Amino acid sequence: MSRNFELLQQLNGLPAAHPDPIDLFCFPNSGTVADVAAKVVPAERIPASDMSVALNAEELRLVHRLFLDVKPSPKVVVFSALDAGSGCTYLCARAAELLAERIDGTVCVVDANLRKPSLHRSFDVANSAGLADALLEAGELRSYARQVGQGRLWLVTAGTEVPDAHTLLASTRLAGYIAELRRNFDYVLIDSPAASLYTDSVLLGSMADGVALVMKANVSRRSAASKIVEDFSAARVRVLGAVLNQRTFPVPQAIYSRL
Numbered sequence: 001m002s003r004n005f006e007l008l009q010q011l012n013g014l015p016a017a018h019p020d021p022i023d024l025f026c027f028p029n030s031g032t033v034a035d036v037a038a039k040v041v042p043a044e045r046i047p048a049s050d051m052s053v054a055l056n057a058e059e060l061r062l063v064h065r066l067f068l069d070v071k072p073s074p075k076v077v078v079f080s081a082l083d084a085g086s087g088c089t090y091l092c093a094r095a096a097e098l099l100a101e102r103i104d105g106t107v108c109v110v111d112a113n114l115r116k117p118s119l120h121r122s123f124d125v126a127n128s129a130g131l132a133d134a135l136l137e138a139g140e141l142r143s144y145a146r147q148v149g150q151g152r153l154w155l156v157t158a159g160t161e162v163p164d165a166h167t168l169l170a171s172t173r174l175a176g177y178i179a180e181l182r183r184n185f186d187y188v189l190i191d192s193p194a195a196s197l198y199t200d201s202v203l204l205g206s207m208a209d210g211v212a213l214v215m216k217a218n219v220s221r222r223s224a225a226s227k228i229v230e231d232f233s234a235a236r237v238r239v240l241g242a243v244l245n246q247r248t249f250p251v252p253q254a255i256y257s258r259l
Helices: 003-012 048-068 088-101 131-137 165-170 173-184 200-205 222-234
Strands: 024-026 076-081 107-111 146-148 153-156 187-192 210-216 239-245
Touching (some): 076 200
Parallel strands (some): 107 187, 210 239
């Protein structure tokens, strides 16, 4: 177990949901990464040029630890924020892009946040027909996927916004659609609503290989995080790891050195 994840457990009281969880990845206010490996540096002290290198390095490390360096590799992963505004959608989109650049197969990223869809903005496309339409019309979800990027990456938007569209996730068709995506793509990344507000991520996680939990520094609370981890555990949903996003404070060396 890494020092970073041990720190998350000790400071926030989170139980380990899996015997070998991935690292805690720390991201600054920009919505990207401030720390590289075990080096802990306040984001405001990092020059812009060095920050760019650090961001790319840590984003890539996240992809490796979630997908490429794991045997067996999880094929379907839900990205779930603990709180709204934690940058989960950005991380889900960025992970999908980097993963697609580094494998010979295909990656599909799905916007399952039917309450407040925004994944399409990360790829600068319109939120046209997508998951909601497939659930309403009972068509093949694969037909709603569109190619983005360099050809290995596909996107399924949330789709047509209709009243109470999020209730569509309770449809019996959803499990079939996720199974369909698993058959048609090598990896599937799913963006879901905030876990502290809704139970969508628990439902989606039960159909996936695991969940990556995204927390917001100075906002996400220990009690809320512990409850969500317990909810995932009760539903037999594997928590693959955690990301601490929008971090603005350094970890005191006196604390870090003891981990």
